[in-house]
Amino acid sequence: MSQAKYVFVTGGVTSSLGKGIVAASLAKLLQARGYRVTIQKFDPYINVDPGTLNPYEHGECYVTEDGAETDLDLGHYERFLNVPTSQANNVTTGRVYQTVIENERKGVYLGKTVQVIPHITDEIKRRMRILGESGDYDIVITEIGGTVGDIESLPYVESMRQLIWDMGDSNAIVVHLTLIPYLNAAGELKTKPTQHSVKSLLELGVQPDVLVCRTEKPLNQELRRKLALFCNVQSNSVIEAIDLSTIYEAPMAMLKEKLDKAVLTKLKLKTTGEPDLEQWKEFLFKLEHPKQQVDIALVGKYVELPDAYKSIAEAFIHAGASNECKVKLTYVHSELLTEDNVANKLGSYQGILVAPGFGNRGIEGKLTAIRYARENNIPFLGICLGMQCSVIEFAREVCHLENAHSSEMDDNAQHKVIDLMEEQKKMSHYGGTMRLGAYDCELKKGSLAAKVYGKTKISERHRHRYEFNDAYKAQIEAAGMHITGTNPMTGLAEVVEIPDHKWFIGVQFHPELKSTVANPHPLFVGLVKASMNS
Numbered sequence: 001m002s003q004a005k006y007v008f009v010t011g012g013v014t015s016s017l018g019k020g021i022v023a024a025s026l027a028k029l030l031q032a033r034g035y036r037v038t039i040q041k042f043d044p045y046i047n048v049d050p051g052t053l054n055p056y057e058h059g060e061c062y063v064t065e066d067g068a069e070t071d072l073d074l075g076h077y078e079r080f081l082n083v084p085t086s087q088a089n090n091v092t093t094g095r096v097y098q099t100v101i102e103n104e105r106k107g108v109y110l111g112k113t114v115q116v117i118p119h120i121t122d123e124i125k126r127r128m129r130i131l132g133e134s135g136d137y138d139i140v141i142t143e144i145g146g147t148v149g150d151i152e153s154l155p156y157v158e159s160m161r162q163l164i165w166d167m168g169d170s171n172a173i174v175v176h177l178t179l180i181p182y183l184n185a186a187g188e189l190k191t192k193p194t195q196h197s198v199k200s201l202l203e204l205g206v207q208p209d210v211l212v213c214r215t216e217k218p219l220n221q222e223l224r225r226k227l228a229l230f231c232n233v234q235s236n237s238v239i240e241a242i243d244l245s246t247i248y249e250a251p252m253a254m255l256k257e258k259l260d261k262a263v264l265t266k267l268k269l270k271t272t273g274e275p276d277l278e279q280w281k282e283f284l285f286k287l288e289h290p291k292q293q294v295d296i297a298l299v300g301k302y303v304e305l306p307d308a309y310k311s312i313a314e315a316f317i318h319a320g321a322s323n324e325c326k327v328k329l330t331y332v333h334s335e336l337l338t339e340d341n342v343a344n345k346l347g348s349y350q351g352i353l354v355a356p357g358f359g360n361r362g363i364e365g366k367l368t369a370i371r372y373a374r375e376n377n378i379p380f381l382g383i384c385l386g387m388q389c390s391v392i393e394f395a396r397e398v399c400h401l402e403n404a405h406s407s408e409m410d411d412n413a414q415h416k417v418i419d420l421m422e423e424q425k426k427m428s429h430y431g432g433t434m435r436l437g438a439y440d441c442e443l444k445k446g447s448l449a450a451k452v453y454g455k456t457k458i459s460e461r462h463r464h465r466y467e468f469n470d471a472y473k474a475q476i477e478a479a480g481m482h483i484t485g486t487n488p489m490t491g492l493a494e495v496v497e498i499p500d501h502k503w504f505i506g507v508q509f510h511p512e513l514k515s516t517v518a519n520p521h522p523l524f525v526g527l528v529k530a531s532m533n534s
């Protein structure tokens with residue numbers, strides 16, 4: 001198959017219905033049937049990418065192998081499919097306009113008035129087609145961010161309509177995710193909001209092929225028939241998506257509702273046989289039948305919005321299942337931690353993770369948490385800023401480098417144990433200028449990290465500006481914190497650990513971004529294991 005087929009996923013009625021999870025679940029089912037599938041997401045906001053967004057806005061920024069800063073839904077895609085995504089998988093309105101405006105300046109449209117239609121829509125279509133034309137995929141699932149009817153989604157819906165027209169029936173279809181609210185007072189599920197959202201799509205020239213209906217109660221036959229009739233879809237194309245206890249149940253729930261068959265039938269692809277989901281089922285079984293529980297504290301400053309730490313929370317779910325252990329993850333606000341209350345606040349946890357982050361807020365609390373973990377032999381993992389803080393804490397408390405700091409927090413600090421590299425000092429723009437994406441790392445033989453990974457050559461994803469300052473390496477190592485992972489090209493420190501401690505690792509990279517159901521990340525598996533024994 002040279003040209004991939006397209007499944008568009010749109011959302012109606014409200015946001016937060018879980019389009020990303022539905023898209024990922026459908027992709028999983030199609031992948032388990034042997035199709036080569038990828039997912040791309042088009043976001044209607046004007047930021048060029050989510051890299052400059054505060055985590056409170058859209059949750060975590062997910063980083064791909066090739067260094068794209070993307071929407072957190074791409075994390076779900078990778079966790080479900082175990083296939084890496086890339087720059088091409090996430091496109092924003094800002095990125096589309098940037099290209100069109102650059103083209104205009106270059107004279108590409110010379111003489112023409114540059115307009116939303118056709119210039120913006122053509123650019124959206126070009127980007128929608130990139131993955132489909134790569135030859136790497138049979139099916140491309142394309143999630144349109146936002147809700148149908150939003151002003152900013154209009155160019156995407158129009159581009160989708162045109163692409164479906166270009167590609168012809170059965171080569172591109174629309175799965176519309178919608179809400180069937182339950183009215184307690186009436187004791188009824190209501191279909192009217194869905195009918196209206198389908199009408200909004202129809203006004204824009206798009207007839208959905210499949211309806212996926214989010215609901216708190218099961219849909220009966222009568223209701224399914226009504227939805228099919230009034231929304232003009234076949235009865236077997238009304239799919240119930242009932243609330244689940246874990247997102248990892250979603251592929252099984254969609255299988256039961258035959259979403260994969262509805263989609264394949266519309267695409268005129270083979271529907272015989274069943275998807276091979278053995279590995280997925282084994283994971284689910286372990287997830288749902290833990291033999292023990294550990295309590296782990298995640299210390300960070302964005303704790304009010306758990307989406308800010310999405311990939312970390314999911315990595316713990318994968319690692320828990322692989323250890324047949326339920327990980328109860330509790331978010332502890334770093335701003336509220338002090339020397340006086342730390343024992344009280346962290347004393348009941350078997351493991352501590354200090355999260356990534358930016359800026360000064362909550363730093364002293366993070367240092368306090370690290371000191372507590374270090375002095376009390378509590379298994380500890382520090383990620384990115386968490387690793388940098390573990391170096392600062394060690395420098396201050398063990399090396400007695402008073403006021404050691406990162407130049408991010410205090411540019412006048414006497415001992416900048418974490419500092420900017422020369423090339424970063426030259427950057428004048430914030431967007432896309434961090435150390436981003438996958439870099440190799442070599443682990444020291446015999447180190448805890450090498451033991452945990454079971455190898456010494458690894459590659460992990462990055463998203464940071466500041467680095468361990470090598471000027472302090474000898475002093476810090478002599479005092480007992482070892483650099484056990486370095487970038488083989490630049491010599492930059494990637495991993496620190498304290499051999500005298502039970503399990504203490506800090507990593508400059510983001511291991512959570514590579515943890516998937518099929519491949520739980522060794523550092524999370526290791527931390528959970530160590531916490532189970534502590």
Ligand code: GLN
Pocket residue numbers: 355356357358359383384385386408463464465466467
């Ligand atoms: N703020 C730190 C830096 O830029 C750490 C970034 C992070 O934790 N992702 O280097």
